[in-house]
Amino acid sequence: MPENSTKTAPASARGLDFSQDLLAKGWYHSFEFPDGSAIDGYMPLAVEKERYARYPIPADLRGKRVLDIGAWDGWFSFEAERHGANVTAIDCVEIPTFLQVHRRLRSKVDYRILDFYELPAAGLGRFDIVFFLGVLYHLRHPLLALEIVCGLTTDVAIVESFVIDAETWKEHQDKIPTLEFYENFELGNQYDNWSGLTVACLLAMCRAAGFARVELMYAGGNYAGVACFRKWEAAPVQPAAPPQLLFVSNTRTPGNCFSSRKSEEYLECVFRPVPDREIRPADLRLEVAGFGTRAIYAQRREDGAWAASFRLPPALDPGWYPVRLRLADTGFSNELRIAVDVPPGGPKQIVIKDVCDGKSWDRGQVSHANGGFVSFWVSGLPENRSALDVRATLGDFPLQITWMGPDEPSGYCQINARIPPDLPTGSHAFRVQYAAASSEPQPVQVL
């Protein structure tokens, strides 16, 4: 935050300019020290304590890692440390007042000077609790910022931000959430304020960032505070029968492989409630790698099972992760696995068992008249399999793979594909390739 004067700035469109008060006090946070002395900052101690008490933070933080992003003078960092936490505090510039309190308290808080967007690569690990207080509206990319915060959190993030409708948000809950964009000095006469969200927008962005549950804890004045949980609430003590999780796939491309290089990855889960019932997205509690993720939609399929899609939780390291599902009133289903950034294995041999028309199930043929769907069964694919790595061809024509199943007990997996509309009728050699391995050709009649 460069501290240049703003004499030529236009009149502030939103009052919030406390820079004069802050300058007069010299401190933003207030402190009381064990020896009885005190520092009187812009924010009274009582307000700090009230803010801290507002959030679901355990009183005993021993064994917990806490990250305080944008710590300023550090009251929240030192308060969490006083409760036993192992605290890391981040700021974009070194604040001498933080260091002063750090010395006086003989604090062990790990103080780092980092740009916010440097956080994911800073190697700090993950934190049980993240404080993200009064920072969001200073950032140019608010949803990205919340994704980064989500990726750093294992339990709960406390997000407090300037909002534009803290006193009136209940009156327009039927409207589309909005945010104001501050190109220059529109907010508080400071040019490093970028966005002002409505309360509804803040909640929606926290959900879209990947948190499982988002609870509004406070709205008033110009601020709102939100608790963002990575995990679902505990399953009921006497749960109903869990659903049966049949299948998990990447919605972008059939298969169980996911890439962290894609900005939006979604899982499609196929499941059956036991007994069968109607499902709304809000009923679903999917867990990936132990983190909860929200359903975006749910719909019944033609075969009576349900399909629902969920956002892949952010910032997963490369590896295999368990996926399981419960409904609000049930326990968890069976577990399936997905692979994130796992390099595709090289199969030795690919064997085709059966090829048939996807509608009529007639073997050895596929018919344009039936829509040009083909189903085949292959063995030899690695467990992490993506349609992007599979090449199925009829003669010289590549087929578009629409579905890839798991290995069945027979050791073969079903793959569905569509033939191109300009594929000539007659006999073609059908082949499946994966990495360097290729099946033996099989003749298939195109009708």
Added chain:
Amino acid sequence: MPSPGAIAARRRIDFSKELAAKGWYHSFELPDGTLIDGFMTVQQQKRRYAQFPIPGDLRGKRLLDIGAWDGWFSFEAERRGAEVTALDCVELPTFLDVRARLGSKVDYRIMDFYELPAAGLGTFDIVFFLGVLYHIRHPLLALEIVCALTREVAIVDSFVTDPEDWREHTGEIPSMEFYELDELGNQFGNWFGPSVACLMGMCRAAGFARVEFLGTGDHHAVVACYRKWEPPPAKPSKQAPEVLTVENARTNGINFSTRKSEEYISCVFRADREPVTPELLRLEIDGFGAAALFVTPEGGAWRGTFFLTPGLDAGWHTVRLRFADSGWSREFRIALDAPLSVERLELKDVYDGVAWTKGEVRVGERGFVSCWVRGLPENADRANVRVFLGPRPLQVNYVGEPDTEGCRQVNALVPSEAAKGEQTIRVQCGGTSAETRLVVQ
């Protein structure tokens, strides 16, 4: 703010059924006479293209089409001579079909939008960013990425919330709608609906020098975003600014870091005119324009602050300034992501910065110490050269240019509470240091 029926109104912007019925988004007239009838008509496409302020002859130009879909805009630019790269997040058979039928050489790449900066595609004279912005979760970041890829002009076309009446509320704070799910057009994957003013504000904030409104229509707005200033006047009517310093607003040094998400350049200059407003200023970094955020008077001169333009490579860059109606100032240099390599430092002399007495400094309310240092690297500056009196860091307020013997003057403030008597003064840069004795009086 949207009206109560806003969600229903947004849901109605849904052309998925028409699109599914047609099978194509773009329409084409192929050279063999074949017509492909898509959701958009050829006439609409041509009208849209004609709005773009780009030359009719694109030979020798590199053009990037982000989110090409069926590719009409890519193939149209190629037809006019451009070397075109088209990008999409999924491979569209319709694009490949037209490309094969046209015998096109358009380079078609499938990647996630955010993979673009690291994809090694180079930069482009012209970038089409048509109908993509509102599908992206981080719109300002997206525009920064587009800006960094553009050398001349980017055409940004996006869904907007107020295409018809945006001129009626230009006094309001720009805003955008956020779509968590399928609120816009019943489609997942639409994230933001900016107002026209918000779209233009974000394009400016992304780092383009100039942003021009081109038009609106059918829920969309089109803007042209230029990387360069208009040419300076052939006969400047005013004197060029006399630039005194160019520095990083965060550190007061000449080094800048692309690891920081917001780097600002401060430029202190004298002007023989008044007033000086941000709109008058034309800063240029390696030929790319940067608009002023604000300008303030400072001790008989002015300080203008500018967003460091995105997409610069590591190394040295040339900075100069003009007014809208003047020629250019002299040139200054800044270093971007430059390593600080120091072999050996030599602290040749230390003086009182006021009395110029050697080896001692007199401290009243405060004192000034001037150090003469040999071995400082070219990109040494106020932020990376540190001076210590005993264990105490001093505030460095000047690092001079090298003299004929390669010595540079480094000035620092000595606070009044500094301990008196003979002490060690140490200059440190890039992990190397040199020291000598200094008497504090």
